[in-house]
Amino acid sequence: MSLNNVFSIAGSGMSAQSIRLNATSSNIANAETVSSSIDETYRARYPVFAHALNEAQQEGSLFDDQPKEVGQGVRVLGVVESQQELEARYDPNHPMADEDGYVFYPNVNVVEQMADMISASRSFQTNVDVLNTAKTMMQKVLTLGQ
Amino acid sequence: MAISFDRALGIHPQALEFRAQRAEVLANNLANADTPGFKARDVDFASVMKQQEGVQDTEGQQKLSRTHQQHVSGFIDETADTELLYRVPSQPSVDGNTVDSQREITEFTQNKIAFESSFTFLNSKFKGLSTAIKGQ
16 A cells, blocks of 8 residues: 555655765764864864666555656765865964975855755654654545444 | 455545655644655545556456446545655745745644545445344
């Protein structure tokens, strides 16, 4: 029954959003992680979401004529690092300063990360609501004929 | 006069099935609310009904004949082609995503209520049958 698929779809949504929350918290935690070289400095990380497609559509579905058309939720393709420029601050007294006196700060925009965090948590809640609704629908079906 | 479950239950089992499948499509839209380039989709109930016009039952007879154009037309045949359509975006975003969460939640809730109505109808059909069997 296709209500079972709703569980896996909402579950994939929740797991994708929690990966996003994970990346956001990592970014915020490392917002002030300094380093003395460009290559070693922390860069903001973002997960890349993609639409997950169903490999073999169940038989007897309404959408038989278009296999692979109904999605199976969302999947995370990977995590990418932001290629935005790092912030170089002149601070010769800093213990991590390089020979020219520069310290490199991560390219994390904390305000942007907070907005991202709120968006991820809202999306997570939406998926929980969908799951709950599907659960009530299924429980209702079990009472058929009683 | 044999009792046929198909006839006794009417359109409601198919309607319930349709609602469950639509719930899947809408849940998929909501799960992909943040996926770049994802296009929101939906199934149109009216077009499903329209496709069923002229559907014939196993005896080759019209399942329902309409004597007035405003009558509800035939039964739903779950084997018929149903198209998954794309939603017309009201506020498309820069990344190509056309999911409007508020709208999808509304549709999902509405779908749930319709599911429960179909369920209530189906349940009362069963109650009627069981009353008929018991004869009380």
